[in-house]
Amino acid sequence: MDSKLLKKEKLLPLLDELRKEFLLVAPVEEDALLFYRPVESVAEIKLGSGRSVVPPKEWFFPQAESLYRYSTEGGGLVLEETLAATPAVLFGIHPCDLRSFAVLDAVFLQEPVDRYYTLRREKTVIIGISCTAVCPECFCSAYGISPVEGTGADVHLSEVGAVYMVEVLTPKGKELVARYQEFFEDQVAGVAEAKEARKETLSGQFTVRVTVDGLPAKLGSLFDHPYWEELSRRCLGCGICTYVCPTCHCFDITDVCRGFEGKRFRCWDACLFRDYTLHTSGHNPRHALYQRLRNRFFHKLKYNHDRYAIEGCVGCGRCVALCPVNIDIREVIATVRGLGE
Amino acid sequence: MNPLLPKPATIVDIIRETGDVKTFRVVLDDPEEMAAWTHKPGQTAMLSVFGVGEAMFCLASSPTCRDWLEFSIRRAGKVTSALHELEPEAKIGVRGPYGNHFPYENMQGKNLLVIGGGIGLAPLRPLVNFMLAPENRQHYGNIEVIYGARSYGDLCYKEEVFRVWPQAPGVSVFTTIDAPEEGWSGHVGFVPAYVEELKPSPENKFVVICGPPVMIRFTLKALGELGFEEKQIYTTLEMRMKCGIGKCGRCNVGARFVCRDGPVFNLAELKELPPEY
Numbered sequence: 001m002d003s004k005l006l007k008k009e010k011l012l013p014l015l016d017e018l019r020k021e022f023l024l025v026a027p028v029e030e031d032a033l034l035f036y037r038p039v040e041s042v043a044e045i046k047l048g049s050g051r052s053v054v055p056p057k058e059w060f061f062p063q064a065e066s067l068y069r070y071s072t073e074g075g076g077l078v079l080e081e082t083l084a085a086t087p088a089v090l091f092g093i094h095p096c097d098l099r100s101f102a103v104l105d106a107v108f109l110q111e112p113v114d115r116y117y118t119l120r121r122e123k124t125v126i127i128g129i130s131c132t133a134v135c136p137e138c139f140c141s142a143y144g145i146s147p148v149e150g151t152g153a154d155v156h157l158s159e160v161g162a163v164y165m166v167e168v169l170t171p172k173g174k175e176l177v178a179r180y181q182e183f184f185e186d187q188v189a190g191v192a193e194a195k196e197a198r199k200e201t202l203s204g205q206f207t208v209r210v211t212v213d214g215l216p217a218k219l220g221s222l223f224d225h226p227y228w229e230e231l232s233r234r235c236l237g238c239g240i241c242t243y244v245c246p247t248c249h250c251f252d253i254t255d256v257c258r259g260f261e262g263k264r265f266r267c268w269d270a271c272l273f274r275d276y277t278l279h280t281s282g283h284n285p286r287h288a289l290y291q292r293l294r295n296r297f298f299h300k301l302k303y304n305h306d307r308y309a310i311e312g313c314v315g316c317g318r319c320v321a322l323c324p325v326n327i328d329i330r331e332v333i334a335t336v337r338g339l340g341e
Numbered sequence: 342m343n344p345l346l347p348k349p350a351t352i353v354d355i356i357r358e359t360g361d362v363k364t365f366r367v368v369l370d371d372p373e374e375m376a377a378w379t380h381k382p383g384q385t386a387m388l389s390v391f392g393v394g395e396a397m398f399c400l401a402s403s404p405t406c407r408d409w410l411e412f413s414i415r416r417a418g419k420v421t422s423a424l425h426e427l428e429p430e431a432k433i434g435v436r437g438p439y440g441n442h443f444p445y446e447n448m449q450g451k452n453l454l455v456i457g458g459g460i461g462l463a464p465l466r467p468l469v470n471f472m473l474a475p476e477n478r479q480h481y482g483n484i485e486v487i488y489g490a491r492s493y494g495d496l497c498y499k500e501e502v503f504r505v506w507p508q509a510p511g512v513s514v515f516t517t518i519d520a521p522e523e524g525w526s527g528h529v530g531f532v533p534a535y536v537e538e539l540k541p542s543p544e545n546k547f548v549v550i551c552g553p554p555v556m557i558r559f560t561l562k563a564l565g566e567l568g569f570e571e572k573q574i575y576t577t578l579e580m581r582m583k584c585g586i587g588k589c590g591r592c593n594v595g596a597r598f599v600c601r602d603g604p605v606f607n608l609a610e611l612k613e614l615p616p617e618y
């Protein structure tokens with residue numbers, strides 16, 4: 001792995017250069033909430049930002065996207081794919097969200113690959129960024145994620161004093177750094193050590209220690225436990241926890257049609273909704289809210305692991321921070337670990 | 342290749358099976374794609390009515406039929422009603438085939454017991470017709486079909502059930518309807534009771550069963566009493582589906598996606614899954 005330095009004052013000029021070549025997607029503030037959006041000017045970028053409200057997965061897997069257009073004019077049928085992917089740089093992705101891309105890859109890149117996701121994924125260079133503070137709700141370390149590690153990024157930046165330590169992690173990243181080499185300087189002694197020290201400090205800041213060892217197997221024996229019904233009593237079934245989750249990948253497919261012209265598109269969906277599994281006959285395999293809430297936790301903490309051998313939660317803490325009734329996955333994990341013992 | 346993009350296709354023929362079930366014969370518009378189409382008994386496909394939506398159906402035709410694909414569709418909601426409104430020549434979209442299939446390879450050298458209720462015969466029919474195809478017949482033993490519906494009018498595939506299959510060597514067909522009816526001289530009663538009466542032997546046999554949930558539940562009980570083992574018995578599951586390829590999430594039962602790991606499961610496999618189907 002290659003390592004470089006980027007002086008802090010050179011970051012925006014670099015991003016500005018990148019913006020000329022690529023679509024630059026970066027953290028921006030809208031009504032005091034943080035999102036990842038394509039930017040027209042680097043002045044829009046919120047530097048030093050923490051966790052976004054909506055995870056950056058929406059760059060690869062938008063909330064709503066057109067799949068194809070169709071025309072049935074004159075009794076015929078013409079289908080036209082609406083695949084669009086511009087070469088892009090996705091800037092400022094934190095370690096938990098970097099891991100979430102690996103979780104989504106397991107789903108969308110599995111054969112037959114999802115063309116929409118894959119195309120954007122291929123055409124995007126990811127610049128990761130280390131966390132400078134630990135959010136009160138996050139617990140990424142439970143999943144072996146370090147707030148200063150860039151696994152999953154092409155190029156990863158860690159703020160160390162007046163510079164960013166730049167780790168070049170993939171061939172894509174190498175190409176980018178080579179192309180804009182005038183912005184980078186050679187690594188100097190002490191920077192890597194300073195980054196390591198930052199890791200130590202941050203590790204001490206997690207407010208809640210979470211252990212997930214043996215959780216998938218443990219859950220297997222707790223499917224029928226009354227705990228799920230009890231937990232669901234305060235759940236609103238609002239689905240916020242799924243909309244803000246960086247690893248949720250469920251979607252619905254629907255039509256919009258006017259006359260002979262129409263579009264088929266997909267949009268995010270959530271297993272917390274009653275309609276999600278409702279059969280046409282009226283039969284619903286998960287008719288009760290507790291069954292749906294249980295499915296969400298089982299998916300995050302067991303099913304994803306069992307199916308893809310990668311944990312379905314990255315410990316970003318978004319659902320903890322945004323659930324209107326304080327259902328806290330860290331508490332769920334701790335409770336489940338203690339049940340039946 | 343974009344797996345979510347349907348292939349344009351044309352309905353070439355529509356056969357009315359029952360009051361609310363029609364079988365649609367469909368040909369892919371691109372002759373090369375039609376020639377390249379292959380599916381296995383038990384697999385499914387997503388049909389599109391543009392402007393309305395998509396819905397999942399099992400392929401009701403045998404893989405050995407190369408001229409068209411068949412889907413038997415019960416009028417239920419939006420897409421199925423829209424399909425029922427269509428006439429021959431209408432354009433639809435097809436994507437697939439999806440899912441696993443009945444283990445016809447392992448069924449070689451064995452006898453087969455087919456148990457169907459109503460439109461539940463649709464996913465089982467391609468397996469029977471596949472086994473009866475001249476090139477395959479020698480690999481399979483006897484085939485018994487126990488098929489029931491509410492009334493005579495609710496039995497699908499009458500031509501095959503009453504004429505083609507019974508005339509084929511090594512095939513016995515037992516039909517039943519729920520209640521007596523004028524002009525019906527056959528068996529009257531529910532499928533599970535008929536199975537108890539017929540007492541099929543579990544010897545060297547696979548069972549495939551599909552139909553209304555109550556029928557399945559009571560028939561399985563009867564089969565258990567007759568000595569059938571869970572690994573001998575295969576059925577197909579239905580869940581609401583959108584993508585068909587394990588991405589949209591909604592058809593999960595535990596860690597399995599019915600659209601790609603199913604729809605065919607044997608009872609031993611089903612026992613391993615949470616009862617959420």
Ligand SMILES: Cc1cc2nc3c(=O)[nH]c(=O)nc-3n(C[C@H](O)[C@H](O)[C@H](O)COP(=O)(O)OP(=O)(O)OC[C@H]3O[C@@H](n4cnc5c(N)ncnc54)[C@H](O)[C@@H]3O)c2cc1C
Pocket residue numbers: 275278279280281282385394395396397398399400412413414415416417418419420421422460463464578579580581582604
């Ligand atoms: C593997 C598999 C194989 C199948 N094989 C066959 C087959 O061979 N033949 C066959 O006839 N069927 C088959 N089915 C069933 C078939 O897919 C359904 O009947 C079909 O999807 C119904 O679609 P629809 O558009 O007609 O109903 P929809 O109109 O989509 O209705 C679906 C149901 O969803 C609910 N719903 C939809 N939208 C809303 C809303 N906005 N608000 C509230 N509720 C809503 C309603 O309860 C409605 O009844 C199969 C299903 C599966 C999964």
Ligand code: SF4
Pocket residue numbers: 241244245246247248300312313314315316317318319320329
């Ligand atoms: S389940 Fe909650 S903590 Fe885990 S990845 Fe999703 S939003 Fe983050």
Ligand code: SF4
Pocket residue numbers: 234235236237238239240241242272322323324325326327
């Ligand atoms: S955000 Fe909270 S209340 Fe809403 S569905 Fe999720 S757990 Fe339930």
Ligand code: FES
Pocket residue numbers: 581582583584585586587588589590591592593598599600601
């Ligand atoms: S239908 Fe989408 S995952 Fe099965």
